[in-house]
Amino acid sequence: MQFYPIKVRQLDRSTQDCTIVTLDVTPELHDQFQYKQGQYLNLKTHINGEEVRRSYSLCSSPLDSEWKIGVKKVHDGKFSTYVHDELQEGDELEVAVPDGRFFVECTDTEQRNYVAFAAGSGITPILSIIKTHLTKEANSTFKLFYVNQSVSTIMLKEELEALKNRFMDRLEIYHFLTQEQRDVELFNGRLSEKKLEIIFKTICELDSLDHFFICGPEPMIFMIRDFLEAKGVVKKQIHFELFGTSGKSVKKKVPKAFDGKVSDVTVLEGGKSINFKTPQGVNSILDEALKNNADLPFACKGGVCCTCKAKLVEGQVDMQVNYGLEDDEIENGYILTCQSLPISDKVVVDFDEKG
Numbered sequence: 001m002q003f004y005p006i007k008v009r010q011l012d013r014s015t016q017d018c019t020i021v022t023l024d025v026t027p028e029l030h031d032q033f034q035y036k037q038g039q040y041l042n043l044k045t046h047i048n049g050e051e052v053r054r055s056y057s058l059c060s061s062p063l064d065s066e067w068k069i070g071v072k073k074v075h076d077g078k079f080s081t082y083v084h085d086e087l088q089e090g091d092e093l094e095v096a097v098p099d100g101r102f103f104v105e106c107t108d109t110e111q112r113n114y115v116a117f118a119a120g121s122g123i124t125p126i127l128s129i130i131k132t133h134l135t136k137e138a139n140s141t142f143k144l145f146y147v148n149q150s151v152s153t154i155m156l157k158e159e160l161e162a163l164k165n166r167f168m169d170r171l172e173i174y175h176f177l178t179q180e181q182r183d184v185e186l187f188n189g190r191l192s193e194k195k196l197e198i199i200f201k202t203i204c205e206l207d208s209l210d211h212f213f214i215c216g217p218e219p220m221i222f223m224i225r226d227f228l229e230a231k232g233v234v235k236k237q238i239h240f241e242l243f244g245t246s247g248k249s250v251k252k253k254v255p256k257a258f259d260g261k262v263s264d265v266t267v268l269e270g271g272k273s274i275n276f277k278t279p280q281g282v283n284s285i286l287d288e289a290l291k292n293n294a295d296l297p298f299a300c301k302g303g304v305c306c307t308c309k310a311k312l313v314e315g316q317v318d319m320q321v322n323y324g325l326e327d328d329e330i331e332n333g334y335i336l337t338c339q340s341l342p343i344s345d346k347v348v349v350d351f352d353e354k355g
């Protein structure tokens with residue numbers, strides 16, 4: 001995975017636990033760093049001598065030719081704490097080109113009605129999506145349902161207000177607060193099935209909506225997705241981005257103890273081939289390949305971001321968790337190498353086959 005050294009042009013630490021980082025993508029890199037609304041960047045840096053990689057969604061719009069991310073401080077989090085406490089304007093971060101599938105193409109002809117559900121830092125890709133669609137699609141509408149603890153922790157609040165003023169008759173924003181009381185009961189506390197019932201009865205009609213975007217904590221995402229599917233909304237209209245997982249909803253299988261069998265693994269990437277032997281069913285292909293000095297793409301190592309996706313060309317693997325690959329990708333032989341333990345005598349995976 002190729003990372004480019006990119007300077008931090010501006011840091012905005014205006015809310016208590018959120019930093020907006022504007023990256024100085026120089027004109028020579030503009031073509032490579034073109035992005036779609038809703039995509040993310042993989043960032044890399046060294047913190048206390050350790051290499052740390054994380055993904056951050058772009059909250060700017062591709063229409064503005066800007067590259068901005070919003071980082072929410074996570075308690076005891078390595079990268080987000082570094083961004084909040086240490087990163088300075090002019091510092092350099094290693095950044096890979098934009099990636100991700102949390103978007104739909106803009107339309108030139110249709111009038112579409114979109115809905116988004118966001119919580120906390122989940123607003124970052126949604127802001128980019130709203131801005132881009134409403135700018136490019138003259139008649140489309142957006143309704144945003146956004147959950148935060150309190151007014152003071154609403155991330156990107158000013159940007160949202162500016163959008164609201166710009167698209168007054170096409171954008172509606174409904175704030176839900178979990179630690180502050182509001183007059184209308186619906187807007188107190190987290191989203192729930194009961195609240196979704198009310199939303200789709202009183203605020204918008206399900207039948208009139210074209211696409212649903214969801215970004216926030218895992219339980220919220222899956223609750224909304226399941227609700228929509230149960231109401232007959234088809235999968236291709238529902239788009240979600242997971243920032244991480246609680247590790248609770250899919251129980252990670254415990255890799256079996258080494259039983260003496262070894263897998264001969266070949267990894268193809270960037271026209272190169274790396275070969276190594278590893279015990280079957282113990283460590284992920286990605287981890288073993290990295291130990292063998294392979295330079296492979298990865299970010300979350302949690303089965304979420306899909307950066308480590310590759311095609312299984314030969315052999316069998318046991319994929320521990322998968323939050324990112326679609327059913328058709330799995331049918332076509334794609335795996336998340338950070339989650340896949342080799343379980344046959346020979347395994348070949350190809351990172352160049354992106355599908």
Ligand SMILES: Cc1cc2nc3c(=O)[nH]c(=O)nc-3n(C[C@H](O)[C@H](O)[C@H](O)COP(=O)(O)OP(=O)(O)OC[C@H]3O[C@@H](n4cnc5c(N)ncnc54)[C@H](O)[C@@H]3O)c2cc1C
Pocket residue numbers: 040054055056057058069070071072073074075076077078079080081100121124125241242243244300304305
């Ligand atoms: C596609 C994608 C897009 C994303 N976009 C954004 C975005 O726009 N904005 C944003 O803020 N975030 C975003 N994220 C999340 C982001 O990548 C990071 O996961 C997040 O910032 C936390 O990273 P960290 O290094 O600060 O925390 P980490 O160091 O990874 O820690 C995360 C949490 O785990 C706990 N923890 C860590 N190690 C242990 C341990 N050994 N035992 C127990 N607990 C532990 C920490 O206490 C902390 O609470 C995105 C993620 C993905 C996959």
Ligand code: FES
Pocket residue numbers: 297298299300301302303304305306307308309324336337338339
């Ligand atoms: S590195 Fe994110 S899914 Fe494997």
